[in-house]
Amino acid sequence: MSCEFSFGPEYKGVRVDIALTEMLTDEHADFAGASRTQLHKLIAVQGVLINGKPPKKNMMLRGGETATVLLDVWKELTRDRAEMRFKLEDIPFTLDTIYEDEYLLAINKPAGVTVHPVQGMPEPTIVDYLRAKAVELAQTGEALKPGIVHRLDKGTSGLMLIAKDIQTHQLLQAAFEQRRVRKHYLAVTIGPELLEQGRWEYMLARNPHHRELFMAAPEGRHSLTYYKMLAANGLCNFLLLRIITGRTHQIRVHLKENKHSIIGDDDYGKGANQELAKFLGGGMDESLHKAWSEALPESDARMRMRGAVDASPGMFLHAYAISFVHPRTNEAVSLKAPLPDYFSSLCGVFDWEAPQHPESLLHIEGENG
Numbered sequence: 001m002s003c004e005f006s007f008g009p010e011y012k013g014v015r016v017d018i019a020l021t022e023m024l025t026d027e028h029a030d031f032a033g034a035s036r037t038q039l040h041k042l043i044a045v046q047g048v049l050i051n052g053k054p055p056k057k058n059m060m061l062r063g064g065e066t067a068t069v070l071l072d073v074w075k076e077l078t079r080d081r082a083e084m085r086f087k088l089e090d091i092p093f094t095l096d097t098i099y100e101d102e103y104l105l106a107i108n109k110p111a112g113v114t115v116h117p118v119q120g121m122p123e124p125t126i127v128d129y130l131r132a133k134a135v136e137l138a139q140t141g142e143a144l145k146p147g148i149v150h151r152l153d154k155g156t157s158g159l160m161l162i163a164k165d166i167q168t169h170q171l172l173q174a175a176f177e178q179r180r181v182r183k184h185y186l187a188v189t190i191g192p193e194l195l196e197q198g199r200w201e202y203m204l205a206r207n208p209h210h211r212e213l214f215m216a217a218p219e220g221r222h223s224l225t226y227y228k229m230l231a232a233n234g235l236c237n238f239l240l241l242r243i244i245t246g247r248t249h250q251i252r253v254h255l256k257e258n259k260h261s262i263i264g265d266d267d268y269g270k271g272a273n274q275e276l277a278k279f280l281g282g283g284m285d286e287s288l289h290k291a292w293s294e295a296l297p298e299s300d301a302r303m304r305m306r307g308a309v310d311a312s313p314g315m316f317l318h319a320y321a322i323s324f325v326h327p328r329t330n331e332a333v334s335l336k337a338p339l340p341d342y343f344s345s346l347c348g349v350f351d352w353e354a355p356q357h358p359e360s361l362l363h364i365e366g367e368n369g
Contacts (some may be wrong), residue, residue, distance in 0.1 A: 001071045003028060003168070012063035016047065017043060020067065024352050030071060038077065039299045041120050047073030050067035062123070077120040088132040091124045098335050103168040103328045104161055105135065105147075108337040111157040111314025116145045123154070130162065137162065138169035143304035150176055150246065155264065158185070158319025159337040172328030181324040184358040185241045186230075188270045188316035188346060191260030194237070197228040200254040204247045213267055214249045216257050223247040226362050231352050234291030236263065238321075238352045242362050251317065261299060263346075264315035301349055308346035316343055321358045336361075 005027070011019045020039050024031035039048075046054040049068040068081070086117040093113055099106040109115070109126060116127045127146060130137060137147030147162045149172045163169035175181050205220030207213040214220075231238040237260070241251055252268045255261065261269020263276065273287055280302050285293045296302050323334040339354055347353065355361055 002068050003071060003307070004066060004068050006055050007061050007063055007067065009063040011061045013185060014061050014229075015057075016048075016050065016061055019059050019061055020048065020069075022265065023067075024069065028069075030074065034078075038120065042069070042074055043078055045073060045077070046070075047077070062245040066221050076122065077185065081119050081121060084128070086124045086132050086274045088129075090133060091129050093129070095122075095126070095129055096337075098337055099333065101329075101362065103326075104163050105130075106322070106335050107151055107160050109157055109160050109342065111155050111312065114154045115151045116148050116162070118144065126160070135162070136164045138164060138166045140166065140169055149173055151213060152319055153249065153252075153313030153317075156317045156319060156338075157314065157340050157343070159322045159335060160319070161181075161322070161324075168327055172324075175324055175327060179244060181322065181337075182289070182359065183243055183246075183319065184321040184362070185243070186318045186320045186343075186354060187239045187241060187251065187255070188343075189237045189239060189255055189260040190235070190263060190269065190276055191255070191258070193232065194227070194229055197226070199259065199318070200227065202226045202254060202257060204250065214247070214253050216253060220248060221245075223250045223254070225251060226364055227363050230355065230361075231350065233295035233350065234287065235295035236350075238347065238350075240355060240358055240361055242364065244364070256265055262315045262317050263309060264312050265317070274291060276309070277306075281328055296349075305349045308342045308349070311342035312340075314347065318343055320354060323359065333353045 004024060012143070017036055017039050021034065021036045025034050040057050042048055043055060043057045048055065050059065050065050076308045093110050096108040096121055097105065098108055107126070114121070114125045117125045127148065130147065139146055139163055147164065147169065149161050149163050149169060152158060152160055161172060163172055201224050202216040203218055203220035204214050204223045205217040207215045222245060226242045226244070228240045229237060230240050243250055253261060256268045261272040263273065266273055279285055279292055296305065318339055319337065321336045323332070325331070326333050
């Protein structure tokens with residue numbers, strides 16, 4: 001089912017998403033109150049055709065074009081996502097449970113999976129998986145985020161805490177806000193030599209040119225990360241990171257500010273990752289003084305690393321360890337999530353191993369234990 005209309009000459013030079021918003025909200029009842037953001041999504045999933053072809057969202061009209069809007073696609077996008085339910089067999093991933101009791105759950109999130117749904121998202125998320133498994137989740141008043149205490153980026157793997165009841169949810173959120181939860185990450189990066197250990201402190205704000213990304217900016221919010229170099233060679237680096245604040249994309253932006261890119265992070269390190277892919281694929285070594293070739297001279301080792309990188313559905317950033325005082329029992333809880341297979345394979349190329357006691361490796365100013 002679709003609707004079709006034409007843009008008159010008055011739309012010459014107008015961007016297609018702006019024109020669609022105006023035309024549809026004025027003239028079609030199904031689109032009453034629709035936002036331009038929603039129509040961006042409709043264009044992105046090819047729910048709009050201009051002269052029979054999917055347009056780019058920044059396409060400029062000439063006037064006279066015919067628009068076809070696929071109403072079934074629009075209805076799916078605007079369906080109440082909180083009411084959607086998936087069968088377990090229809091979800092293409094599984095979750096490993098690291099810890100569970102009557103109050104909370106700790107899972108090992110796979111990379112490439114979103115934590116909770118948003119309106120218009122058709123694919124299953126961590127929340128959908130837990131619902132399909134009939135896990136009790138704290139009903140927080142946010143229908144799309146039951147039980148969610150904190151989040152990991154889609155491309156990040158590792159430990160996440162899930163609250164089963166509202167009291168536990170509130171107590172855990174307070175612990176995160178008061179920085180009483182210790183979070184350690186492991187990352188493999190491309191970049192120059194760093195001091196053996198150090199701290200990064202920046203004000204972070206949204207990038208005005210790419211609103212889904214962040215950047216260091218004086219008008220932003222305070223962020224603090226401690227790091228330790230576990231291993232390094234001329235090709236890549238193995239880092240342990242402890243975030244004190246929990247800003248969106250914090251580790252990724254802090255690394256970028258220090259000329260490092262996480263392997264697999266095309267948002268903040270596309271150029272470096274493209275050069276790495278060329279090198280691992282047998283291309284020319286563009287690194288300074290041919291350092292990459294010196295670090296990985298054997299072709300079979302390059303193939304092993306390439307296989308590990310290609311197998312990753314996200315980034316080589318893993319929420320490895322978390323420690324906190326249990327909000328209901330007051331017992332100390334310390335957990336670690338095993339590295340994904342592709343992450344372990346890449347580390348194996350260089351004989352790197354995840355630290356058994358990450359907290360003992362990073363000294364945090366003013367912190368005991």
